[in-house]
Amino acid sequence: MYSFFESVYQVIAQIPYAKVASYGQIACLLGNPQQARTVGWALKKCPDGLPWHRVVKADGSLAAGEYVELQQAILCSEGVFFTPDGKVDMEVFQWDGSPLFFDS
DNA sequence: CCACTGACTAGAG
DNA sequence: TCTCTAGCCAGTG
Numbered sequence: 001m002y003s004f005f006e007s008v009y010q011v012i013a014q015i016p017y018a019k020v021a022s023y024g025q026i027a028c029l030l031g032n033p034q035q036a037r038t039v040g041w042a043l044k045k046c047p048d049g050l051p052w053h054r055v056v057k058a059d060g061s062l063a064a065g066e067y068v069e070l071q072q073a074i075l076c077s078e079g080v081f082f083t084p085d086g087k088v089d090m091e092v093f094q095w096d097g098s099p100l101f102f103d104s
Numbered sequence: 105c106c107a108c109t110g111a112c113t114a115g116a117g
Numbered sequence: 118t119c120t121c122t123a124g125c126c127a128g129t130g
Contacts, residue, residue, distance in 0.1 A: 036126095040111045
């Protein structure tokens with residue numbers, strides 16, 4: 001079952017420690033820069049072992065709905081610093097997409 | 105098969 | 118600079 005969601009999960013699974021990626025960035029890696037919404041919807045499925053906390057909005061703010069504080073807590077635990085605005089410093093922590101491994 | 109929803113993004117007021 | 122609106126695709130009912 002290699003659906004769009006599966007691709008989303010694989011990409012997110014490749015996000016390295018102490019790094020974050022925006023929905024649009026993930027969508028771009030999948031080849032569809034406009035599908036940021038669909039990516040977020042895939043995150044809502046939230047499969048086991050998926051580092052959904054490493055996925056943030058384009059401006060660096062969190063987007064996990066009611067799990068926002070949980071996401072911030074996990075990211076803080078991973079070593080990601082937050083600005084007083086409650087946003088991630090994208091200039092420092094945004095994933096560049098290098099460690100991608102399109103296996104199988 | 106048709107319609108609605110959704111953890112977004114970018115542009116305009 | 119902040120807030121609001123429109124558009125996008127895939128999945129579920």
